[in-house]
Amino acid sequence: MKTPAKKRLGRPAGTGNAEATRERILKAAMQCFAKGGYTQASNKQIAEMAGITSGSLYHYFGSKAELYGAVLLNVLSTLVEAYRSSALKHEHSVDKLCAGLERVIIISSEQPGLMEFASMAHGEVQRYPELNELLSNDHQEFYTFFIELLSEAHQQGELLVPVEAAVHTLIACTTGLSLIRSSLEREEQFANALRAFQSLLRGAFFKQN
Amino acid sequence: MKTPAKKRLGRPAGTGNAEATRERILKAAMQCFAKGGYTQASNKQIAEMAGITSGSLYHYFGSKAELYGAVLLNVLSTLVEAYRSSALKHEHSVDKLCAGLERVIIISSEQPGLMEFASMAHGEVQRYPELNELLSNDHQEFYTFFIELLSEAHQQGELLVPVEAAVHTLIACTTGLSLIRSSLEREEQFANALRAFQSLLRGAFFKQN
Numbered sequence: 001m002k003t004p005a006k007k008r009l010g011r012p013a014g015t016g017n018a019e020a021t022r023e024r025i026l027k028a029a030m031q032c033f034a035k036g037g038y039t040q041a042s043n044k045q046i047a048e049m050a051g052i053t054s055g056s057l058y059h060y061f062g063s064k065a066e067l068y069g070a071v072l073l074n075v076l077s078t079l080v081e082a083y084r085s086s087a088l089k090h091e092h093s094v095d096k097l098c099a100g101l102e103r104v105i106i107i108s109s110e111q112p113g114l115m116e117f118a119s120m121a122h123g124e125v126q127r128y129p130e131l132n133e134l135l136s137n138d139h140q141e142f143y144t145f146f147i148e149l150l151s152e153a154h155q156q157g158e159l160l161v162p163v164e165a166a167v168h169t170l171i172a173c174t175t176g177l178s179l180i181r182s183s184l185e186r187e188e189q190f191a192n193a194l195r196a197f198q199s200l201l202r203g204a205f206f207k208q209n
Numbered sequence: 210m211k212t213p214a215k216k217r218l219g220r221p222a223g224t225g226n227a228e229a230t231r232e233r234i235l236k237a238a239m240q241c242f243a244k245g246g247y248t249q250a251s252n253k254q255i256a257e258m259a260g261i262t263s264g265s266l267y268h269y270f271g272s273k274a275e276l277y278g279a280v281l282l283n284v285l286s287t288l289v290e291a292y293r294s295s296a297l298k299h300e301h302s303v304d305k306l307c308a309g310l311e312r313v314i315i316i317s318s319e320q321p322g323l324m325e326f327a328s329m330a331h332g333e334v335q336r337y338p339e340l341n342e343l344l345s346n347d348h349q350e351f352y353t354f355f356i357e358l359l360s361e362a363h364q365q366g367e368l369l370v371p372v373e374a375a376v377h378t379l380i381a382c383t384t385g386l387s388l389i390r391s392s393l394e395r396e397e398q399f400a401n402a403l404r405a406f407q408s409l410l411r412g413a414f415f416k417q418n
Contacts, residue, residue, distance in 0.1 A: 094415040123335040158416050161408045165401035168389055169409065172402060176385025180377055192374035193381060199370045200378065203412020206303040207367050 022060050024050040027111075030071045034113035038068055038124045038131065065130040072125070072134055075118050079178075080141045082107055093153035097170075098198045105191045108181070115190065119182035122175070146170050173197065231269050233259040239280045243322035247277060247333045247340065274339040281334070281343055284327050288387075289350045291316055302362035306379075307407045314400045317390070324399065328391035331384070355379050382406065 028049035032041035043064065047054040061067040083100035090096045108115040125131045150166045153159040159166055177197060181190050199205045237258035241250035252273065256263045270276040292309035299305045317324040334340045359375045362368040368375055386406060390399050408414045 092415075092418060094418075123332060126332040127336040153415070160413050160416055161405040162401060164398070165405035166414070168393065168398065168402040169386070169405040169414075172385035172389045173382040173406075173409075174385070175388060176381035176383070177378070179384060180381045184377065189373070189377065192371060193377035196370040196374035196378040197382075200382075200409055201415060203415070203417045204369050205375070205378075206301075206362070206410060206412070207369055208412045209301060209303075 018060075021050070021052065025052070025057065025060055025067070026071055026074055029067050030075065030111075030117050031113040033068060033071060033124075034116035034120065037120065038064075038128055063130075065128075065134075068124075068131060069134045071117065072121055075114055075121070076141065078107060078111075078114065079104065079118065080145055083145055087149065093149055093156075093158050094201050096149060097201055101194045101198050105194050108190060109187050115178065115181040118178045119180070122179060142171060142174070143167070227269075230259070230261065234261070234266065234269055234276070235280055235283055238276050239284065239320075239326050240322040242277060242280060242333075243325035243329065246329065247273075247337055272339075274337075274343075277333075277340060278343045280326065281330055284323055284330070285350065287316060287320075287323065288313065288327065289354055292354055296358065302358055302365075302367050303410050305358060306410055310403045310407050314403050317399060318396050324387065324390040327387045328389070331388060351380060351383070352376070 025046065029041070029046045032046050032049065035041070036045075041064075043057055044054050046067070047057045050057075057067075061070060082103040083097075086099035086103045087096035090099055104115075125134050146167045147163075150159055150163050150170070153166075154163045161169075177194060180193065184190050184193070196205065234255065238250070238255045241255050241258065244250070245254075250273075252266055253263050255276070256266045259266075266276075270279060291312040292306075295308035295312045296305035299308055313324075334343050355376045356372075359368055359372050359379070362375075363372045370378075386403060389402065393399050393402070405414065
């Protein structure tokens with residue numbers, strides 16, 4: 001896709017609900033990228049799945065890289081929001097985290113392709129130069145969430161390890177868990193892995209001596 | 210580097226200790242790849258650090274991709290061996306894993322560049338087509354180790370979650386932990402993260418309700 005003139009971006013004339021169309025495109029693109037990867041997913045295929053013409057895709061996204069970036073932002077926001085909203089309903093940090101992981105299990109089963117997309121994004125963004133700039137601040141939101149949650153846990157005497165080390169460890173584990181989705185055949189295996197991780201957080205993974 | 214004729218590979222005539230030279234090249238290459246990545250590390254730089262001429266590098270490795278593959282295999286073997294040898298000294302699964310993680314901390318500080326290399330390898334191997342084939346069986350060794358360890362833990366009543374889920378979770382967490390090394394400034398931060406993960410395994414990360 002070439003970048004169209006600026007005035008063509010945004011809501012095209014005569015479209016009833018541009019926001020709904022944009023959502024449909026993002027959903028279709030997420031599934032196509034998850035299935036075929038960044039290079040194999042075609043604009044034609046994405047437009048067809050979204051029920052629009054390839055031409056009108058240009059009204060919404062100036063390039064394939066821009067579309068990929070919008071999907072990535074959407075996916076990361078969905079995941080951070082899953083943790084944030086779940087955290088509000090619980091008092092203890094470990095309950096907040098486990099509720100967030102349960103929410104991710106639901107999102108993963110309700111939105112096919114979302115975790116597969118997230119799983120592959122780490123590699124895709126590094127592989128293609130035009131996607132490199134997307135790395136920027138997107139992961140920062142996860143860091144912010146974990147820093148806030150674990151600092152509070154520390155203040156309340158719930159955290160038994162240093163805050164900084166705890167942040168790095170949880171970022172590493174949750175990143176690793178999102179990466180494995182694409183190597184697992186069944187949704188259930190992913191859910192089971194996230195539940196085993198909850199047991200790890202609760203000290204109920206190994207029988208303690 | 211072009212692939213030289215087969216007969217030139219292996220021990221060159223007149224070299225005293227070809228095995229020692231090969232080891233020096235692997236060590237130098239690991240540090241250069243860890244510092245500059247696959248594309249930026251040059252044969253000249255690697256040869257200089259290993260104390261040989263660029264020309265004699267051809268005697269040992271037919272191409273840069275082949276050299277990268279040899280370093281990757283070496284790094285993965287070193288890490289799996291760290292877990293395996295540590296495991297032999299302990300009875301309980303959680304002690305085996307924690308001893309392995311402590312061994313990785315020592316290896317990481319004693320062999321500069323090793324964890325940085327491992328940390329970047331995941332992305333590098335996906336990014337460059339000539340490295341793609343290296344993905345193959347290398348990670349299989351880690352799977353085998355975790356399957357054996359966790360099956361035994363299950364049989365001895367030490368594991369409180371299903372074996373398959375436990376394997377996926379530990380593979381995910383240890384992969385994630387190796388990935389963060391390159392984003393951390395100090396060796397100490399990496400050691401602290403691995404120790405916090407040991408606390409997670411021991412149920413001593415969060416105060417349990």
